[in-house]
Amino acid sequence: GxxxxxxxxxxxxxxxxxxxxxxxxxxxxxADYDFPPEHFPLLVEVATGTAMNDNTGDVSVLSKNEWEARKQEYIEIAEEHLKTCKYPKANMYVRQKQAWGMD
Incomplete structure (x- = not known):
C-alpha cells in the first residue's frame, strides 16, 4: 500500500x-544520497579501483598512479561535501577516511 x-x-x-x-x-x-551526482562516477572509481569506458562499456583496472590521482581529486570533493552533507552517518567518505587511516 x-x-x-x-x-x-x-x-x-x-x-x-x-x-x-x-x-x-x-x-x-x-549511502550518502546528497553526494553531488556529477561526482558519483569518481566515487565509484575510487571505491572500486576501476574505470569504465563510457563508449564501449569496458572496465579497466586503474594503475596505482591513476588511482592515487583520482583519490586525491575525490578527497577534495568529498571534504567539501562533508561540510553540508545531510546524511553524515551514512557518508561513504567518512568510512573511507577511517579505512585509509586518515582519522
Missing part, C-alpha cells in the same frame, strides 16, 4: 517505512 510515514534510524543508514495497509519495512540505504 501507500507509504504513510518514514523515519531514519540513529545511524542514518536505514529507513523504517510504514504503510496504510499495516506493513512496515526497513530499508538499508547505507
Amino acid at each position: 501507500s507509504v504513510r510515514g518514514a523515519v531514519f534510524d540513529k545511524n542514518e543508514s536505514r529507513i523504517l517505512t510504514w504503510s496504510y495497509d499495516g506493513t512496515a519495512r526497513v530499508w538499508d540505504i547505507g
